[in-house]
Amino acid sequence: MEKLKRPVYIKAGTDDFFKKMRLEVNETVLKNSSLYVLNVVKSLGLLAAFFLFYACILFFGNQTPLLFLFYILSGITMIVLFINAFHDAAHGALFKKTKHNEWFLYVLELFGSNHWLWMRRHIGLHHAYPNVPDWDIDIKQSNIIRIFPNSPLFDYHKYQHIYMWFIYPLYSLxxxxxxxxKDFFGKKDNYVKKIVEKIPAQEVYRLFVAKIINLIYLLFIPMMFLNQPWYIVLLAWLSLHMCGSALGVVALVSTHVDEDANFPNTDEDGNLSATWALHQMIVTKDFSTESKLANFLYGGFTHHVAHHLFPAVGHTYYPYITPIIRRYAKEYDLPYTSYPFYHAVRSHFRMLKNKGVKENILMTGEI
Incomplete structure (x- = not known):
């Protein structure tokens, strides 16, 4: 496939706000080593909790209520583990040594995903060009949902603010x-293949092996060893994915795609109209930053502006970075938004309703 011309940001000047902000964060917040230890303990604890709940499925799953309970707890823990630990490791922010982050990411394969592919999608496309049409494929995933102003509009999109309530719980599936x-073998609109020379053969094998292992231990082993009808175990397994996805989607829809979202386009030469740091603040939102429960569950997503400005920093540092960002936003008159998660979710579905009909050209949110 042909190579794409990557978007280009405006070069930051000597008085750029982010240069000063980064220096302050490095000299203050990042010197607190206890936050690094907290992140590691939390991540390993979540991993242990997942396999504890899985063991409970095998030991107590003959009782149907407990079977569903521990499958659901496994699903919630899986998503929290992904949002916190694996997300940080993918950014090289969980452990101090690169090789330790890489080793930890191989654990992600036990959950059926492929970390090589995900890093190219998430870091190579989403973090590099968040909300940029045709580049941020964390947002542009399927024609079932219309978010970008330049995406094709189909008749069924007028109902997307309704049917996505039922599709989002299937996110992990x-x-x-x-x-x-689709990203490994698809040819239509495959942006992963346009930014990599060739997908390594070992990753193709690992793709299949990871998914087979995931199905064996999460679905087939309980079917074989529990005194439960196969369809009850299947329903419990589906509840794992649906409950976990419902929790995870809150983070996904609350940070970039509300009704006031910006989707910056490039000019004819591929140039964007902002510096890299300003672009991150324009297109990224925070939610429920003051909630300890939300911060624990969603890690770097509640303080998502901090995450996009400091992606190589562990999420346990973000609650201490966000006040600095707010101060700079006020001092330099920069865009910054933070709202409760319920407002974010409501705003997202209002956006879906707006994007499901023909748009007013003045309301596309482009800069």
Whole structure:
């Protein structure tokens, strides 16, 4: 496939706000080593909790209520583990040594995903060009949903603010069993293949092996060893994905795609109209930053502006970075938004309703 011309940001000047902000963060917040230890302990604890709940499925799963309970707890822990630990490791922010982050990411394969592919999608496309049409494929995933102003408008999109309530709980199933295969083997609108020379053969093998292992231990082993009808175990397994996805989607829809979202386009030469740091603040939102529960569950997503400005920093540092960002936003008159998660979710579905009909050209949110 042909190579794409990558978007280009405006070069930052000597008085750029982010140069000063980064220096302050490095000299103050990042010197607190206890936050690094907290992140490691939390991540390993979540991993242990997942396998503890899985063991409970095998030991107590003959009782149907407990079977569903521990499958659901496994699903919630899986998503929290992904949002916190694996997300930080992918950015090289969980452990101090690169090789330790890489080793930890191989654990992600046990959950059916392929970390090589995900890093290219998430870091190579989403973080590099968040909300940029045709580049941020964390947002542009399927024609089932219309978010970008330049995406094709189909008749069924007028109902997307309704039917997406039922599709979002299938997010992890789509990720593991559909989207990964589309990105590995699909040819239509495959932006992953346009930014990599060639997908390594070992990753193709690992793709299949990871998904087979995931199905064996999460679905087939409980079917074989529990005194439960196969369809009850299947329903419990589906509840794992649906409950986990419902929790995870809150983070995904609350940070970039509300009704006031910006989707900056490039000019004819591929140039964007802002510096890299300003672009991150324009297109990224925070939610529920003061909630300890939300911060624990969603890690770097509640303080998402801090995450996009400091992606190589562990999420346990973000609650201490966000006040600095707010101060600079006020001092330099920069865009910054933070709202409760329920407002973010409501705003997202209002956006879906707006994007499901023909748009007023003055309301596209482009800069």
């Amino acid at each position: 789509n990720w593991i069993y559909i989207r990964d295969f």
